[in-house]
Amino acid sequence: MQLIITGGTVVTASTVTRADVGIDHGRIVAIGTDLGAADQILDASGRLVLPGGVDPHVHLDTPVMGTVTADDYPSGTIAAACGGTTTVIDFCFQMPGERLQDALAGWHRRADGRSAIDYGFHSVVADPRPEVLDELESLPAQGISSFKLFMAYRGALQVDDWAMLRVLEIAQRRGALVLVHAENAEMTHLLQQRLLAAGQTGPRSHLVSRPPLVEVEATHRAIALAELVAAPLYLVHMSCGAALDELVRGRARGVRVVGETCPHYLVTSTADFDRPGFEAAKYCYSPPPRQPGDQQRLWQALADGTLHAVGSDHAPFNFVGQKDLGRDDFTRIPAGAPGIEERMIMLYQGVVAGRLSLSRFVDLVATTPARLFGLAPHKGSIAPGADADIVLWNPHATLTLSPDVLHQRVDYTINHGRTVQGLPETVLLRGDVIVRGRQYVGTLGSGQFVRRGPPVL
Ligand SMILES: [Zn+2]
Structure with missing residues (x-):
């Protein structure tokens, strides 16, 4: 496997489970414990693992x-x-x-x-x-x-x-x-x-x-x-x-x-x-x-x-x-x-x-x-076969919001001065880390147009 995310709490729309997540070729291939060896390990202790x-x-x-x-x-x-x-x-x-x-x-x-x-x-x-x-x-x-x-x-x-x-x-x-x-x-x-x-x-x-x-x-x-x-x-x-x-x-x-x-x-x-x-x-x-x-x-x-x-x-x-x-x-x-x-x-x-x-x-x-919007099953969930688009979320981190701490290219936020709890720390796009410590570390252009299927209501 390319990467295993270990020690985190995996959250889906129906379950909250302590589990490791195995990733290969940009996709989630395994969820569970003792997933074996990987080129890289990402420690998610104390973090929520979200789609x-x-x-x-x-x-x-x-x-x-x-x-x-x-x-x-x-x-x-x-x-x-x-x-x-x-x-x-x-x-x-x-x-x-x-x-x-x-x-x-x-x-x-x-x-x-x-x-x-x-x-x-x-x-x-x-x-x-x-x-x-x-x-x-x-x-x-x-x-x-x-x-x-x-x-x-x-x-x-x-x-x-x-x-x-x-x-x-x-x-x-x-x-x-x-x-x-x-x-x-x-x-x-x-x-x-x-x-x-x-x-x-x-x-x-x-x-x-x-x-x-x-x-x-x-x-x-x-x-x-x-x-x-x-x-x-x-x-x-x-x-x-x-x-x-x-x-x-x-x-x-x-x-x-x-x-x-x-x-x-x-x-x-x-x-x-x-x-x-x-x-x-x-x-x-x-x-x-x-x-x-x-x-x-x-x-x-x-x-x-x-x-x-x-x-x-x-x-x-x-x-x-x-x-x-x-x-x-x-x-x-x-x-x-x-x-x-x-x-x-x-x-x-x-x-x-x-x-x-x-x-x-x-x-x-x-x-x-x-x-x-026809993006399932590749997007929107932590499940085998889905794209490894994953967020390691720190449920305890706090931040006081202002334009200075955000990346939006605009001179105000309607949330100015609000202190929030719970922040995304590490973000993966199809298995690659694109955000680390709330800073973008990816390569522009790695985002792709997604051909969407029919809606499922
Ligand atoms: Zn609109």
């Missing part, structure tokens, strides 16, 4: 609202790796008039030879012309088994119900999964126009123009559209209890709908909009932060299986030089927050607080995202 994280929701090197996300493939995937994530799925955006194939070629160029970890792409359908829908039929065969639709962003990314139905039909027929950003674009537009007319141009208006009702209406409608054509549906970045109620009702009547939330909804709230000056722009993402009661509902839903996955929705924009594009008009603040490196660390705080079991944590950050 590498699978982040199903990131935005790297992506044009947004007149600027570009602050992390590209090199910087963003190094940050992901340092946070314990070994596979990301990025959103490949279609520009108006563009073919999906050309958009995908552009995303391959961004990532090829420049990624620290493995990656795949969701295909964003923003301009659903008939020939684009024809193109969509062929994407699953190319390993692009998920499509993204925006109900939000009027006049830009928004697609109407007719386009949604057509895309859902194709996904149902071809074995793909449709991800939906569920916010009603017209409701937000009306409130934005009123706020601007009243001179309410500051960041707080981002919050006011996107109340829970905006998310709840679109969530209900997305589920109903999927129900009509019997297609599976993945709701990204669910933020509030009232939207979760729609998810629960949909599942109760048999709709194959699953939900994702993001760490920022677990730790930020409307109170962050009370910050002085323009500071609240750091919290301008869509949907916006909600009430403390919603945070409690989300934690409960993560624990009890109502929610299925945690994505970072990493969309980093510098506070100075990017967020301030909207200093005089909140509708021009680039929407998003960083978090690719903090995703697993922040969710692990749920383990520390006794809200989540270790296995549930692993399920939410790795195993279920891998399964839903």
